[in-house]
Amino acid sequence: MKNSSSHAYDEAFPSEESLSSVHPDLRVGFILMNKFTLAPISGFVESLRFAADKSFRSLQIYCKWDWMTFNDAPVTASCGLSVNPTTLLNVKALKENYDYIVIAGGLLTETRNPPEHVLEILNEIHNAKIPIIAFCSGCFVLGNAGLMDGRKCAIHFTTKEEFSERFPKAITVVDKAYVEDQGIFTCPGGTAIDLAADLIRRHCGDIRAQKSLEYLLINADKHIMNEKEEILLDSPTTYENSIVSKAISFMSENLSAHVTLKEVAEHARTNPRQLHRAFLSSTHEPPSNYWRKLRLEHARKLLANTNAYITNIAIECGFSDASHFILWFKKQYGETPFTYRKRRHEIEKLK
Known part of the structure; x- marks a missing residue:
């Protein structure tokens, strides 16, 4: 007799053929140092696992990850848990296959003096503008690579003194679950679920993030209410330059408005030329590019979480018309808004 149980863990797996056309929205590559701390890695990857599939089948559909x-x-x-890599540590593959690279540290004996080839790889990844996440003492590895100079770093209170002595140009923070500063994320430990939820929300939408929090038995409503207390993605506070901070805050509040860069500069109490210089120094791109990316990220969330017409989304996100929006969306994400939305809903058809 056929089992009629509707328990989530008993669901049938869709065929590989049916999954071949569904591409993940969030791709993470983990680089594990020896004696790494398990807690932040398990919390982070379990968040990805719950967000990655329709239910509990653990298929890497919306999210993808590999172990190196x-x-x-x-x-x-x-x-004491032993972990085998699922793929080799290859710079070219890291650049092409992942949206984030995680360096997982643990015991300081393994991260105080990391292998030179790891430092070279991390610098290449950073130069390619791929965000890097450091868990636990992984920040020591980034420090040795010269990537923490002038940046905020969320550090565990037990290692703050040594880290500050070794890397005096870094700005240490001990009271945050994680900090993001110009493409470098640092997380001192814990479960890293806050960071995972924010990344999932950014790339996969609110529904996916909510699902992870619920099934990890996290108070999702409390998490959402407390979001503003954390240093979140694209938060103006991640940039030390006050002009850039004020400008990004103003941009974020006016995503749908036809505001000129001159008005943005005036709000930041500067002129367009100085605004341009400040953005190049802090974000490594012109203010117009940064503003467009904010608008495109907002549009991608609307495509994933609403049924609004693409034309309406284009207007709401500050684009002059749908064709202009489609052009920039495809240039940024490699597919049209229609294709992205269709791909996001394909999983609902899989049984």
Whole structure:
């Protein structure tokens, strides 16, 4: 007799053929150092797992992840768990296949003096403008790579003194679940669920983020209410330059308005030329490009979480017309808004 159980864990898996056309919105590559701390890695990847599929089948549909190690050999977590890499540590693959690279640290004996080839890889990844996330003592690895100079770093209070002595140009923070500063994320430990939820929300939409929080037994409503208390993605506070901070805040509040860069500059109490210089220094791109990316990210959320017409979304996100919006969306994400929305809903048809 056929089992009629509707329990989520008993669901049938869709065929590989049916999944071939569905591409993940969030791709993460984990680089594990020996004696890495398990808690932040498990919290982060379990958040991805719940967000990645329609239910509990653990298919990598909306989210994708791979395990790499610093030496392409099995490594052991600080708790004794052994982990085998699922793919080799390759710079070209890292650049092409992932939206974020995680460097997972743990015991300081393994991260105080990391292998030179790992430092070279991290610098190449950073130069390619791929965000890097450091868990636990992974920030020591980034410090050795020279990537923490002038940046805020969320550090565990037990290692703050040593980190500050080794990397005096870094700005240490001990009271945040995580900090993002110009493409570098640092998380001192814990479960890293806050960071995972914010990344999932950004790339996969509110529904996916909510699902992860609910099934990890996290108070999702409380998490959402407390979001503003954290240093979130695209938060103006991630930039030390006051002109850039004021400008980004103004841009975020006027995504649908036809506001000129001159008006943005006036709000930041500067002129367009100085605004341009400040953005190049802090964000490595002109203010017009940064503003367009904010608008495109907002549009992608609307495409994923609403049924609004593409023309209406284009207007709401400050584009002059749908064709202009479609052109920039495809240039930024490699597909049209229609294709993106269709792809996001394909999983609902899989049984």
